Amino acid sequence: MAGTSEWVRAVGDADFAAEVLASELPVLVEFTADWCPPCRMMVPVLAELAAERATELRVVTVDVDVNPETQAGYGVLSMPTLMLFSKGEPIWSAVGARPKRWLGQELTEALTRARAAA
Template identity: 50%
Template sequence: MITLTAENFDEQVLRSDRPVLVDFWAEWCPPCKMIAPVLEEIDAEYGDRVTIAKINADDHPEITLRYGVLGLPTLNLYSGGEVVRQIKGARPKRMLLAELEGYI
């Protein structure tokens, strides 16, 4: 799992040659903590097909605002430098994978 910052976001996400699932999260967010282990599992199982990354929304508000993230957690799936799917809120693993089907 990659930790993103304003400095590496464009390189790691927008210029990636494969899909990137970005978790916008914050320390104070209980649902963010609930989804973190799910994302680690997906990274372990599907890491050869999709990059899992996270960015602290409080530390990087400019990125959060650029992509219209209003609530946490928000998962944006990027492909070819564009957001192709946005998932708001925590989900169980099977539901999250169902929403990502066709992309990874």
């Protein structure tokens, strides 16, 4: 499945609620597809971020071709779509590939806002 590595786990319709919505840590979800070139560009970026931030967040991928219920449930139309979930709710999202530094900064800002609102 696209985007999986030692630090990035693939999840699907059957385990999305348990792996993402019920997670104690925030979870960055990449909605992806094997046929998507920008998604392939995100594989090393997500793997590095997942390894570097393993104590503060988890990173998972959802293959939209295999998991249409989750894709439809969150209105995902373009790949890659990135969504950050905290306490079972999406708190940030973006469409398209991005450099690691840029994505890291966006995640830090979103997590800071979520902590301040809690």
